[in-house]
Amino acid sequence: MIPKKDGHPHGHETLRARGFRLTEPRRLILDVVRATDVHPTAAFVYRRVRKKLPRVSLATVYRNLRMLAAEGFLAERADAAGMRFDGNTLPHDHFTCLACGRLYDVPARADRAVRARVATRTGFEILNHRAEFYGRCGACRRQTGRSPVKGQRRS
Amino acid sequence: MIPKKDGHPHGHETLRARGFRLTEPRRLILDVVRATDVHPTAAFVYRRVRKKLPRVSLATVYRNLRMLAAEGFLAERADAAGMRFDGNTLPHDHFTCLACGRLYDVPARADRAVRARVATRTGFEILNHRAEFYGRCGACRRQTGRSPVKGQRRS
DNA sequence: TCCTTTTTAGGAATCATTCTCAACAAGGCC
DNA sequence: GGCCTTGTTGAGAATGATTCCTAAAAAGGA
Ligand SMILES: [Mn+2]
Ligand SMILES: [Mn+2]
Ligand SMILES: [Zn+2]
Ligand SMILES: [Zn+2]
Numbered sequence: 001m002i003p004k005k006d007g008h009p010h011g012h013e014t015l016r017a018r019g020f021r022l023t024e025p026r027r028l029i030l031d032v033v034r035a036t037d038v039h040p041t042a043a044f045v046y047r048r049v050r051k052k053l054p055r056v057s058l059a060t061v062y063r064n065l066r067m068l069a070a071e072g073f074l075a076e077r078a079d080a081a082g083m084r085f086d087g088n089t090l091p092h093d094h095f096t097c098l099a100c101g102r103l104y105d106v107p108a109r110a111d112r113a114v115r116a117r118v119a120t121r122t123g124f125e126i127l128n129h130r131a132e133f134y135g136r137c138g139a140c141r142r143q144t145g146r147s148p149v150k151g152q153r154r155s
Numbered sequence: 156m157i158p159k160k161d162g163h164p165h166g167h168e169t170l171r172a173r174g175f176r177l178t179e180p181r182r183l184i185l186d187v188v189r190a191t192d193v194h195p196t197a198a199f200v201y202r203r204v205r206k207k208l209p210r211v212s213l214a215t216v217y218r219n220l221r222m223l224a225a226e227g228f229l230a231e232r233a234d235a236a237g238m239r240f241d242g243n244t245l246p247h248d249h250f251t252c253l254a255c256g257r258l259y260d261v262p263a264r265a266d267r268a269v270r271a272r273v274a275t276r277t278g279f280e281i282l283n284h285r286a287e288f289y290g291r292c293g294a295c296r297r298q299t300g301r302s303p304v305k306g307q308r309r310s
Numbered sequence: 311t312c313c314t315t316t317t318t319a320g321g322a323a324t325c326a327t328t329c330t331c332a333a334c335a336a337g338g339c340c
Numbered sequence: 341g342g343c344c345t346t347g348t349t350g351a352g353a354a355t356g357a358t359t360c361c362t363a364a365a366a367a368g369g370a
Contacts, residue, residue: 078235135282212350
């Protein structure tokens with residue numbers, strides 16, 4: 001039997017499995033977010049998608065980013081600079097360099113104990129958590145005189 | 156010598172010490188944020204301040220909240236629902252109840268070890284961090300059937 | 311093919327936040 | 341008191357990210 005002619009890389013088929021149609025805009029949006037580690041904004045994704053699909057609408061990008069995040073194909077994050085998306089859906093923390101503004105993934109995770117302690121102290125049931133670290137990344141530490149700068153903005 | 160007739164409670168005098176004038180709008184804004192534990196939005200502060208100073212402008216509220224936060228008299232936080240302010244300037248974490256939406260302070264802090272571990276693993280210099288926990292608060296745990304609700308919005 | 315449902319593009323609307331600027335208040339100094 | 345300088349305010353306009361609306365196109369199913 002001949003394999004389906006539109007077999008895509010990644011786990012795109014799971015989209016269909018969960019009742020999604022893998023339209024052209026959706027495939028491109030998902031690919032853009034997954035192909036970068038900058039935790040892109042919707043505007044960034046829009047710019048990238050337009051290179052392949054010039055007529056795509058910004059509303060379509062927002063709509064599908066929201067939808068893909070709601071279904072767990074992407075992660076959604078909010079910070080002072082607005083909403084960003086993360087193609088890495090494994091649990092991980094983040095580090096923001098205050099000098100260059102870059103946002104890094106921090107693969108390690110030290111939650112179990114911390115969560116348990118907070119839970120017993122407060123009586124809250126803890127289902128999830130989020131840790132953000134701030135400081136200077138390796139590159140910026142080497143460049144002496146590069147001290148924290150105010151007013152980082154969007155990608 | 157007669158004491159200054161405008162001696163205020165709290166640490167308001169420090170405002171002057173740092174080169175601020177303690178104007179009426181500023182005093183009221185600071186008092187509103189310090190008097191609540193709801194981590195108010197600018198709109199919330201605006202509503203409260205207007206009760207005492209009906210002619211105050213929303214721009215004045217934003218301007219001074221930003222300024223007071225920059226000087227360390229308040230803390231500023233961003234989440235998915237927008238910018239909020241915190242009268243508690245001591246280092247502390249937060250817990251968001253996914254059922255009722257309330258945001259609680261978590262006075263405990265388990266950072267030293269976590270920070271050190273992340274620093275050695277990544278090579279980043281860690282100057283600060285932020286921890287957010289999510290789950291169900293004590294009140295909501297008791298009310299069975301009250302499960303997490305989508306779309307929490309502003310105060 | 312015909313019918314139904316989903317998705318889209320494009321533009322308008324919303325809404326939080328910031329900006330602009332003329333008027334105003336405070337303080338210092340003569 | 342008058343004058344100047346500097347910081348602050350209120351009102352409204354501007355900005356900018358996100359969402360909403362809607363008619364048209366696309367996809368699926370039978
Ligand atoms: Mn990430
Ligand atoms: Mn707090
Ligand atoms: Zn850096
Ligand atoms: Zn609750």
